[in-house]
Amino acid sequence: MALHRGRGFAAINYPIGMNLGGDPSQALVHSNPEGKFTVALSSIDLGQGMKSVTRQIAAETLGVPVEDVYVDTADSDTGPHCMGSFASRGTHRVGNAVIEAAQEARAVMLEAAAEELEVDAGDLVTDGRGSIHVKGAPSRAITTMAACQAAQFRQGRTVSGRGIFLIPLSEVDPDTGEMTPVSCFAHAAMLVEVEVDDETGEVRVLDMQSAYEVGRALNPRLVEQQLVGGAWMGMSHAAWETTEPRYPDRAHGPVDFNSYLMPGPGDIAPHHISVLERPAPDGPFGGKGPGEMCANPVLPAVCNAVYDAVGVRIDELPVTPEKVLRGIRANGGARPRGRL
Amino acid sequence: MAKKPVTFTLNGAERAAFADDGENLLQFLRRGVGDLGPKYGCGQGSCGACTVLVDGAPHLSCLMLAEAVAGRRVETVSGLARDGALHPLQEAFMDGFAAQCGYCTPGMLMAAKALLDRNPRPSRDEVVEAIGGNLCRCTGYAPIIEAILAAAERRATA
Amino acid sequence: MMEFRKEFFADDRDDDLVTIGQPVRRQDILGHVTGRSPFYDDHLFEGLLHIRCARAPHHHARIRRIDTSEAERMPGVVRVLTGRDVPRNLNTLLSLLDFGLDDEPILAETKTAYRGEPVAAVIAETEAQARDAVLKVRVDWEELPHVLDPEESLKPGAPVVCDVYPLNRFVYHGKYDHQKLRYGDVEAAFAAADHIVEGRYQMSPIEQAPIETCGAIAAPEVNDRYVCYTGTQGLFFSLGTAAKVLQMPSSRLHFVGGTVGGGFGGKVDSVHEPIAILGAMLTARPCKFAWDREEEMQVGAPRGAERWYIKDAVARDGRILARKFTGYFDAGAYTRLSSYAVIKSVGHLPGPYTIPNVSADVYCVYTNRTPSTAMRGFGITGVDFAIECHMDKVAETVGMNPIDLRILNAYRDGDMKAHRRVAKNCALVECCQVVADKAGVTLAAEARDATSLTGGGGARGELPAFTRTDDHGRVEGFDTGSYARKGGTAPASASPPRSPVPARAEGQRASAGGSMPPADAARSRAPAQPQPAPQAPVQPPASAAQVPPASERTAQPGAARRAGALRFSSLSGFRRR
Incomplete structure (x- = not known):
């Protein structure tokens, strides 16, 4: 009876957004009299950081400090339509809508600044720290606050903008499946090391080495949150979870977290992540959505690692000790492969 | 329905409210007292989102009768920041991106506070043990463990 | 532990951004760590009522009679709702996209199709009272034969689920x-292959398991409106569904x-939203409808099970010459979102590899289990x-290092x-190389370089000279104007589809730009909007110009008979050829 180590690999790509399009999102941006901006959305923050990433996108586009922007979502009386937070569409679809809205508001702010400075709006730049100045002449400047005040109290302009992003709906050919699914893909590769006990059938994930290509990491810590948490979920899908342990039989369905199992804080494996950035041509600042795809490579990588360790193919999830033991017995013992 | 008066200390202030017969502490705190910090996640004592401290020890408020806290000292996440100053755990969770949806955070923070109150410099294993009854579906736990260790470090060096 | 590998794709990026x-810290983090973030259940209402459901104990059963009289007399009970109280007691989620037929009752009246x-x-004063009264709802059941395995469900004579x-x-x-997906000729490739590799895979059903269970609170608002606090992931999805089910103008609904x-x-x-609002309408009091954890796990829709059969034709050197899929999505008793997941999945095949011959038949199958729905990676995981x-x-079959094999077959620009x-913006090769490097796996020279x-494009960018198509699985008597309406007009495959999507124009199919519509050249914008600034991302054309006039839309067969409250998209293209 022994512990066997094995390594398994998997690589995946992932479509960003509802894959046939037809899923619009809108944004409204406006300034208060002091040059502080509100972004109104109907998008949902369920932990992925919707409020935070759209706030950074708005601040970058407006050219104001991120502290000067607040995202208000989701109230159907004040936020414009959004399809919803699913299908990895939040960053991509809503982000693009926010850019369009912020560009319109920024244009008004710059026109107001130009009128105050008596220059051409096309010659103005923002420094991202609350100042607007003439390109190449930083001393000819006005604060974003003063520009917004001038717009509203002297010039009679509303510093506001509207944005929508829509990829029109694609049709699907019934005979060939020809279609235009999504506009960009994220990528990942993952190598998992496991330890399999050939006496108990238990599988422990020891280590994860990954590379994720996310377009552009709009906020690296938010990306890290998704990749760490998502890979944990992938590991959980691989070897812990199911609502129907005897599928397709419905018996023994869990009713609480004592029978619905997930890895706890003592079960986690070190995860060494590398992030690659190949900006999506149509993504907000090149961003794609990392939140869904991060779990996907872990499931097959764990199964492949179990095979590498003891020579048992688990083609039905989850990888339970029972399935591993039955496989080992059917083979007449553990058969380590050591292929990777 | 019979109602019972319950007098207790909540986050340092004396409180009195009526509890329904058989009402659990979680519902009593949320609906009866108006402290919305503790969260309902399962009502079965299996997720930890409702964790509060009673006389300094962590308890699952969904499994405890409201009347059981009569005369005792209850602490919730709502009282973690004092006089406008955040608790080191709160600072560490913010800096360490240790929350995503934030729903398990109130219970997680209270379990961690109970640990640090009795063991100011816990090992990683002791942190893992202390939050073993608190589920998080978003983070994969690693950032939470790191944040609790960072808070202990911060308090020790402050 | 996370590092950036900035040396990859450096030419694709301008790294001159400020924010x-x-x-940057999360905008919502202070609320999270102080316990003050306002989740839907953190809104207190005086006189809040609680809703709990009586549920079917059988996999499949006819309802002879529902007797709520005893439940109504239970302490604290204010009202008991049945299907008769629901203004439009039949819905399918994607009707908001005009996709699929209304198939699921809000509260079952004649039969139930899952346990x-x-x-x-x-609806009762307290949750405990609602629980007690649920036990007093009497239903006279007639159990029906049921089917739980998707392949069994497709056999002749299987019980009809829905x-x-x-x-x-x-x-x-x-x-x-x-x-269907048909690309090239897989059968010819199988006949000529060095190796055939076959497999059967079963993805298990999985619970989303958010720590906050699903729920909503609805209350009468001033001026004859209703406010609904909800944990939905799609605010307007839920609002539109509620407006349709309750046959109420969406302007009377305020969702937060x-x-x-x-x-x-x-x-x-x-x-939850439609039932909570219906409760508020009929009791004139705030109503909360939420699942407990057991309901979340057993009647909350999980990630559905999927069964996949894969057959590959492989050359001795590791190149995959053909790949054939047969897939079964177990939708459970009703469609929810599974019909869409099948199409998303088919658009993803054969994975991130360039394979010259691909074929797939993917089924959305009904069984007598809890309906399944979306979960992280839906249609793909x-x-x-x-x-x-x-x-x-x-x-293993060709004796190659698994990472070399992926790189050899990886799709390229x-x-x-x-x-x-046409593929663009690819990065699979580089992800594989980085992982191999970190894990100390020595790659073959070609894979390393x-x-x-x-290495992409050229002959790899050409459509196959011949694609084998077939009529397998042809159904008769369904209207092309909908996905599944029976008894409509005969299939009219000869008539050309109206094409609202510019990307389908012939000339753009094989362009280097790939699948995206052209950028600013095709923009048709409202005149009031300013020109985009230089850092604008490439965007597809605005939609307004492509939406057919309303009269044209309602002229579609079947469309006039639909009851969708909201139409989000340019619509009928989704269900028409």
Whole structure:
């Protein structure tokens, strides 16, 4: 009876957004009299950081400090339509809508600044720290606050903008499946090391080495949150979870977290992540959505690692000790492969 | 329905409210007292989102009768920041991106506070043990463990 | 532990941004750590009522009679709702996209198709009283034969799960009982292959398990409106569903949400909002309808099970010459979102590889289990599990390092994909190389030198000279104007589709730009809007110009008979050829 180590690999790509399009999102941006901006959305923050990433996108586009922007979502009386937070569409679809809205508001702010400075709006730049100045002449400047005040109290302009992003709906050919699914893909590769006990059938994930290509990491810590948490979920899908342990039989369905199992804080494996950035041509600042795809490579990588360790193919999830033991017995013992 | 008066200390202030017969502490705190910090996640004592401290020890408020806290000292996440100053755990969770949806955070923070109150410099294993009854579906736990260790470090060096 | 590998694709990036790329703290983090973030249940209402459902104990059963009289007399009970109280007691989620037929009652009236299906909703002063009264709802059941395995469900004579889809499967384009993918000729490739590798894979059903369970609170608001605090993942999805089910103008609904305790796909289904609002309408009091954890796990829609069969033709050197899929999505008793997941999945095949011959038949199958719905990676996670386990078998068959095999077959910029659009912005090769490097795996020289930017296109960017098509799974008597309406006009495959999508124009199919519509050249914008600034991302044309006039839309067969309250998209293209 022994512990066997094995390594398994998997690589995946992932479509960003509802894959046939037809899923619009809108944004409204406006300034208060002091040059502080509100972004109104109907998008949902369920932990992925919707409020935070759209706030950074708005601040970058407006050219104001991120502290000067607040995202208000989701109230159907004040936020414009959004399809919803699913299908990895939040960053991509809503982000693009926010850019369009912020560009319109920024244009008004710059026109107001130009009128105050008596220059051409096309010659103005923002420094991202609350100042607007003439390109190449930083001393000819006005604060974003003063520009917004001038717009509203002297010039009679509303510093506001509207944005929508829509990829029109694609049709699907019934005979060939020809279609235009999504506009960009994220990528990942993952190598998992496991330890399999050939006496108990238990599988422990020891280590994860990954590379994720996310377009552009709009906020690296938010990306890290998704990749760490998502890979944990992938590991959980691989070897812990199911609502129907005897599928397709419905018996023994869990009713609480004592029978619905997930890895706890003592079960986690070190995860060494590398992030690659190949900006999506149509993504907000090149961003794609990392939140869904991060779990996907872990499931097959764990199964492949179990095979590498003891020579048992688990083609039905989850990888339970029972399935591993039955496989080992059917083979007449553990058969380590050591292929990777 | 019979109602019972319950007098207790909540986050340092004396409180009195009526509890329904058989009402659990979680519902009593949320609906009866108006402290919305503790969260309902399962009502079965299996997720930890409702964790509060009673006389300094962590308890699952969904499994405890409201009347059981009569005369005792209850602490919730709502009282973690004092006089406008955040608790080191709160600072560490913010800096360490240790929350995503934030729903398990109130219970997680209270379990961690109970640990640090009795063991100011816990090992990683002791942190893992202390939050073993608190589920998080978003983070994969690693950032939470790191944040609790960072808070202990911060308090020790402050 | 996370590092950036900035040396990859450096030429694709301008790294001159101010706020983007910075590790800015989350906007909501102070609320989270102080326990003050307002989740839907953190809104207190005086006199809040609680709703709980009476549910079917059988996999499949006819309802002879529902007797709520005893439940209504229970302490604290204010009202008991049944299907008769629901203004429009039949819905399908994607009717908001004009996709599929209304198939699921809000509260079942004549039969139930899964264990746990709701038949009545008790509204009481406390949750405990609602629980007690639910036990007093009397239903006279007649148990029916049931089917739980998707392949069994497709056999002749299997019990009919849902009367709206008598074949136990979703009908695509009014033409086939599954979604097809046909690219090249897999059978010819199988005949000529050095190796055939086959596999069967079963993805398990999985619970989203957000720590906050699904729920909503609705209350009468001033001026004859209703406010609804909700944990939905799609605010307007839920609002539109409620407006349709309650036959109420959407202007009378005020939805508030956006702060949600985890979702992972499980909070799209809009189950709670209509019933909570209906309760508020009929009692004139605030009503909360939420699942407890047991309901979340057993009647909350999970990630559905998927079964995949894969067959590969492989050359001795490791190149995959053909790949054939047969897939079964277990939708459970009703469609929810599974019909859409099948199409998403088909558009993803054969995975991130360039394979010259690909074929797939993917079925959306009904069984007598809890309906399944979206979860993180919906439509992709299950088949990626299958594909990547299969790749490991292929590598072993040809005696190759598994990472070398992936790089050899990886898609590159300019390659033609099986859904007939050109690949761009690829990065699979580089991800494989980085992991191999970190894990100390020595790659073959060709794999080490490969890039996503080179080696693609050319002959790899051409459509196959011949694609074998077939009529397998053809259904008759369904209207092409809908996915599955029976008894409509005959299939009219000869008539050309109206094409609202510029990307389908012939000339753009094989362009280097790939699948995206052209950028600013085709923009048709409202004149009031300013020109985009230089850093604007490339965007497709605005939609307004492409939406057909309303008269044209309602002239579509079937469209006038539909009851969708909201139409979000340019519509009928989705269900028409």
